[in-house]
Amino acid sequence: MFESPASQPREPAHQPGRLASLQANSRSALERARDAVLVTAQGTSDVLSGAARALLTPSGVAGAAVELVWASTHVALYPLGLLGGPDSYEGHGYSVQELPPMQRGLVIGDVEAAGTPILLVHGMIDNRSIFSRLRRGLRRRGFGRVVSINYSPLTSDVRVAAAWLAEEVESLVAETGYERVHVVGHSLGGLIARYYVTRLGGDQRVHTLVTLGTPHGGTFNAYALPSHLCRQLRPGSPLMRELGAPVPACGTRFVAYWSDLDQLVFPQRNAKLNHPDLTVRNIGVHGTGHMSLPINGDVVHGISTMLAHLGADGSLLTAGVTELRGRACRRP
Structure with a gap:
């Protein structure tokens, strides 16, 4: 027994557009993941190369x-x-x-x-x-x-x-x-x-x-x-x-x-x-x-x-010590 054409489920009219949107989102997510991996890898490579350079110097070998x-x-x-x-x-x-x-x-x-x-x-x-x-x-x-x-x-x-x-x-x-x-x-x-x-x-x-x-x-x-x-x-x-x-x-x-x-x-x-x-x-x-x-x-x-250097109030630096950088945090 066959169903009439009218009784068969109909594909949503908007499916092609939805599929294209999903594909675009997937590509975007993959690109973001790829970029994140590349940035992380580059950062790790920079850190490792910096450490290697430090180690390969005379002072690094001595250290x-x-x-x-x-x-x-x-x-x-x-x-x-x-x-x-x-x-x-x-x-x-x-x-x-x-x-x-x-x-x-x-x-x-x-x-x-x-x-x-x-x-x-x-x-x-x-x-x-x-x-x-x-x-x-x-x-x-x-x-x-x-x-x-x-x-x-x-x-x-x-x-x-x-x-x-x-x-x-x-x-x-x-x-x-x-x-x-x-x-x-x-x-x-x-x-x-x-x-x-x-x-x-x-x-x-x-x-x-x-x-x-x-x-x-x-x-x-x-x-x-x-x-x-x-x-x-x-x-x-x-x-x-x-x-x-x-x-x-x-x-x-x-x-x-x-x-x-x-x-x-x-x-x-x-x-x-x-x-x-x-x-x-x-x-x-x-x-x-x-x-x-x-x-x-x-x-x-x-x-x-x-x-070796304390201010009179116990919170300030005195002459002979480089001023610390950053925002001072004093109590009122």
């Missing part, structure tokens, strides 16, 4: 060798960093009695700056032994209150670690009698400190935050592991978006060291701190690996020099 030697040395020192509690400090600030005349000339002359406590915060799966040279350098410069602390290698959340850091800072303030401190954070330690300063009101306590190889913009290397902490460290993660939110009237100055040879922060420029509400100075270091940043001579000297 890679230093990184390898220091990594081996640090493995040997690692158990020592697990012993005991936080470092003690000389309760009366700085002293020059034991320094030779040549070194006395390097010691800071600002008693307020010399006495301000400095808290050192290490990176992921590390401990305070990473700061062995920096700690000695600061003390030789005359800083008497240099404290390095350990947090659990099982730390899995930046926000939780930042709350812990807030407690450590309050304990240091109560112990020393100083209302404000400096913080130096390496790698993840810098990100923990930044969250504390910008999201938990830590700018009331932290005068200067110095970060070394900290993935302020995230790192693609964090895709290597599926852990919660690594997901937080990926570019564009909820944590990164939260850190990028407005920070009105922040009272802390920031100094971010980054290196073109950093093998853990990828792309390397993501160790720069760029935020319109923060007073930031980004300092590039050539030919220095991620683990070597805390022992780099220029970095140690630069940190010592910057922290």
